[in-house]
Amino acid sequence: MVLDPDAALMVAFQRGDPSAFRTLFERHARSMVAFCHHFVRDAARAEELAQDVFLKLHHAAPSYRPSARFKTFLYRIASNHCLNELRRGEYGARAAEPHGEAVDLDALPGSAATPEEEAVGDALGRAVAELLQRLPERQRLAFAMCRFQGLSYEEIAEVLEVSVPAVKSLIHRATEAAAEALAPFAPDGGEAP
Amino acid sequence: MSCVREELTALCDGALEPAARERVEAHLAGCASCRAARARIEATLGTLARLPPPPEPSPTFAQRFQARLARQEDAPPRFLARLPWRYLAPLAAVGAAAAILAGVGLRERRQREFLARHLDLFESYEAVASLGDVDEADAEVVAHLHELEDRP
Numbered sequence: 001m002v003l004d005p006d007a008a009l010m011v012a013f014q015r016g017d018p019s020a021f022r023t024l025f026e027r028h029a030r031s032m033v034a035f036c037h038h039f040v041r042d043a044a045r046a047e048e049l050a051q052d053v054f055l056k057l058h059h060a061a062p063s064y065r066p067s068a069r070f071k072t073f074l075y076r077i078a079s080n081h082c083l084n085e086l087r088r089g090e091y092g093a094r095a096a097e098p099h100g101e102a103v104d105l106d107a108l109p110g111s112a113a114t115p116e117e118e119a120v121g122d123a124l125g126r127a128v129a130e131l132l133q134r135l136p137e138r139q140r141l142a143f144a145m146c147r148f149q150g151l152s153y154e155e156i157a158e159v160l161e162v163s164v165p166a167v168k169s170l171i172h173r174a175t176e177a178a179a180e181a182l183a184p185f186a187p188d189g190g191e192a193p
Numbered sequence: 194m195s196c197v198r199e200e201l202t203a204l205c206d207g208a209l210e211p212a213a214r215e216r217v218e219a220h221l222a223g224c225a226s227c228r229a230a231r232a233r234i235e236a237t238l239g240t241l242a243r244l245p246p247p248p249e250p251s252p253t254f255a256q257r258f259q260a261r262l263a264r265q266e267d268a269p270p271r272f273l274a275r276l277p278w279r280y281l282a283p284l285a286a287v288g289a290a291a292a293i294l295a296g297v298g299l300r301e302r303r304q305r306e307f308l309a310r311h312l313d314l315f316e317s318y319e320a321v322a323s324l325g326d327v328d329e330a331d332a333e334v335v336a337h338l339h340e341l342e343d344r345p
Contacts, residue, residue: 025255025258026255029250029254029255029258030249030250033247033248033249033250033254034247034248037247037248038247043248043251046248047250047251047254047257050250050254051254051257051258051261054258054262055258055261055262055265058262118245121243121244121245122245124240124243124244124245125244125245128241128244146206147238147241148244148247152208153203153206153208168199168200168202168203168208169199171202171203171206172199172200172201172202172203175202175234175237175238176202176234178237178241179233179234179236179237182237182240182241185240186236186237186240187236187239
């Protein structure tokens with residue numbers, strides 16, 4: 001069986017090579033911080049959660065089987081950890097400012113954001129955070145993994161241990177909710193057809 | 194056709210099998226409502242794509258993680274840490290209480306054996322009192338026991 005590079009690193013770590021774990025950490029640190037940030041909307045707390053995930057990964061390494069894709073193994077740990085943290089009720093999305101008005105899409109961040117662009121980007125970020133907070137847990141996880149982390153439907157199905165059609169349905173419902181919530185940011189200012 | 198609506202997001206994500214994609218696209222060709230729904234989804238995905246990037250890990254992120262990892266590896270053996278102390282703590286408390294009770298029981302048993310061996314010593318109130326285990330009220334009762342002997 002040909003292992004993907006991450007799985008090979010995990011196996012090397014299982015066999016006693018600590019540098020393999022460091023490489024895994026370096027490869028996935030950024031995406032883990034970003035993933036956790038979608039749940040807590042706080043940079044410092046997102047880093048702490050991401051570190052927790054890697055500590056759990058370190059402990060869980062002996063139980064890793066190369067038959068499981070490393071990415072889905074990692075995201076399963078991360079998903080469970082983020083949900084557990086959220087269930088403790090301590091980390092809601094930060095209160096969002098009202099965003100009922102249509103915004104100038106041209107002002108959304110580009111390569112060099114002006115203060116106005118940054119303000120619009122922040123408003124969009126808060127709207128998405130509020131949306132995520134309202135979504136049921138599985139929809140939220142599926143949506144975040146699909147839209148922000150780039151996981152495929154098949155990978156998400158593995159992480160959540162559900163069928164691909166179930167993932168399709170979760171992502172569809174979450175995207176419909178996003179269409180509603182983010183209508184003020186749409187080019188036509190929310191005039192959905 | 195709600196069955197096709199359910200497929201529209203997967204279509205926009207490129208996640209449909211070829212046969213399903215063909216079926217949905219054929220439906221879209223003749224359904225303005227579903228085309229509008231697809232446009233709405235595409236607009237939403239466009240908006241999401243323009244979100245500001247998430248924060249980068251801070252420069253000390255990796256260093257702090259390595260410190261946490263090192264501290265954890267220096268912690269007591271993992272099997273101790275993995276024990277479910279939430280459940281074991283009450284058991285440990287019960288065990289400690291049992292040990293105390295057993296100690297008290299053993300002490301009382303030794304006292305009884307001591308009394309049995311030296312019963313003659315305790316016929317004397319003064320001898321008992323000399324051990325310091327007699328309180329004032331008991332001493333008064335004992336002091337007047339002889340008065341009872343005179344009663345019919």
